[in-house]
Amino acid sequence: HENPMSQITPASTSRRIDVELGSRRYPVWIGPGLMSDTATWRETIRGRHVLVFSNRTIAPLYLPKIEAGLSGLSWDSYVMDDGEAYKTFANIEQALGALARMGATRDACVIALGGGVVGDMAGFTAACWMRGIDFIQMPTTLLAMVDSSVGGKTGVNLPAGKNLVGAFHQPRAVFADTDSLATLPAREYRAGLAEVVKGAAIGDPVFFSWLEDHAEALAARDPAPLIEAIARKVAYKAGVVARDETEQGERALLNLGHSFGHALETAGHYQTWLHGEAVAIGMVLAAQLSEQLGMADAADTGRLRRLLLQLGLPVAPGALAPAETLLQLMRLDKKNLAGKLRLILWDGIGRARLVPGVDEAAVLGVLQAAIN
Numbered sequence: 334h335e336n337p338m339s340q341i342t343p344a345s346t347s348r349r350i351d352v353e354l355g356s357r358r359y360p361v362w363i364g365p366g367l368m369s370d371t372a373t374w375r376e377t378i379r380g381r382h383v384l385v386f387s388n389r390t391i392a393p394l395y396l397p398k399i400e401a402g403l404s405g406l407s408w409d410s411y412v413m414d415d416g417e418a419y420k421t422f423a424n425i426e427q428a429l430g431a432l433a434r435m436g437a438t439r440d441a442c443v444i445a446l447g448g449g450v451v452g453d454m455a456g457f458t459a460a461c462w463m464r465g466i467d468f469i470q471m472p473t474t475l476l477a478m479v480d481s482s483v484g485g486k487t488g489v490n491l492p493a494g495k496n497l498v499g500a501f502h503q504p505r506a507v508f509a510d511t512d513s514l515a516t517l518p519a520r521e522y523r524a525g526l527a528e529v530v531k532g533a534a535i536g537d538p539v540f541f542s543w544l545e546d547h548a549e550a551l552a553a554r555d556p557a558p559l560i561e562a563i564a565r566k567v568a569y570k571a572g573v574v575a576r577d578e579t580e581q582g583e584r585a586l587l588n589l590g591h592s593f594g595h596a597l598e599t600a601g602h603y604q605t606w607l608h609g610e611a612v613a614i615g616m617v618l619a620a621q622l623s624e625q626l627g628m629a630d631a632a633d634t635g636r637l638r639r640l641l642l643q644l645g646l647p648v649a650p651g652a653l654a655p656a657e658t659l660l661q662l663m664r665l666d667k668k669n670l671a672g673k674l675r676l677i678l679w680d681g682i683g684r685a686r687l688v689p690g691v692d693e694a695a696v697l698g699v700l701q702a703a704i705n
């Protein structure tokens with residue numbers, strides 16, 4: 334007979350979105366209680382060896398939740414220090430050493446239990462061990478749930494720059510347990526919301542309107558709209574990834590606001606703004622520039638600014654650095670072509686496109702106006 338609790342078990346409330354990559358197709362599960370729902374994720378582990386990759390903040394909170402599901406397997410954990418500063422080759426080497434110590438074979442699996450830093454490193458470790466083994470994402474930040482855990486970009490920083498080394502290596506499955514967001518610091522939560530807004534701003538105007546209607550509930554972490562928002566952003570990104578896995582074209586649009594944002598992050602030495610906050614400001618700057626260039630209406634910029642403000646996000650760079658310095662940093666962006674600025678701009682909400690040869694004077698003007 335039916336367990337009355339089954340109404341609120343993950344099976345009835347979780348959402349599943351598939352990333353359609355042919356034989357490498359994989360599910361992204363989103364919902365409460367997924368970590369403890371061991372039956373769902375355990376069956377994605379094919380071999381005997383498992384390495385759980387996490388950090389010192391997340392492991393004490395969430396490793397106990399998945400331990401029961403690992404019983405009977407030969408498993409170990411690699412727990413790194415917490416922070417972007419530890420996204421290093423030294424830590425990759427340590428994790429590979431842990432796989433070697435357990436005698437991991439080709440059918441071993443790495444579980445990424447954490448935010449984007451852990452996910453990128455765990456994925457890269459899996460991509461390297463014996464030229465590529467399975468990995469599973471269990472993202473614990475909103476940013477990792479809606480962005481970094483989906484799409485197969487893995488990597489590590491070098492002293493010369495962020496994410497300079499990496500591999501495309503898709504996970505076998507993603508399990509986004511939304512209960513884990515309860516312990517996420519407010520600023521990190523809002524930074525994740527910026528990446529949700531970004532998806533809607535690039536290519537989903539209906540979703541954008543929905544976000545406007547649910548901004549207050551999302552700011553308050555109301556579970557039902559939050560799961561819906563995560564699912565819609567994941568579905569959007571999954572579609573882009575399925576069409577352009579290795580970023581030959583459309584996938585680059587996911588960088589809306591990022592050229593401005595990276596300049597802001599660099600100018601603040603990664604201390605002033607979180608990535609999502611910098612992207613929020615960067616999207617507004619991109620909208621303002623689009624307006625300047627006659628591509629979009631002021632009304633679209635206004636809607637974007639209002640939504641971000643309602644979600645508690647910053648919308649202007651402040652007196653971080655002079656406009657000339659920010660422009661100089663933007664000239665270093667990877668997307669530039671033949672010494673000319675190449676930016677993701679938009680024709681209005683839900684209609685982003687890559688624009689080559691953007692006029693530097695217009696960019697400078699927008700930066701100056703935003704700073705003053």
Ligand code: NAD
Pocket residue numbers: 388390391394415416417420447448449450451453473474476477480481482483484485486487495496513514515516517518521608
């Ligand atoms: P993060 O992994 O550093 O996590 C942010 C902070 O929150 C950390 O201090 C972490 O320990 C803590 N934390 C995580 N989950 C928690 C929880 N449930 N409760 C309490 N604290 C928790 O940062 P992030 O924003 O998740 O990820 C940023 C990283 O992701 C960057 O390295 C970036 O390069 C990468 N990234 C990758 C992709 C991709 O496609 N691979 C996309 C976007 C970003």
Ligand code: MG
Pocket residue numbers: 480528591608612
């Ligand atoms: Mg980003």
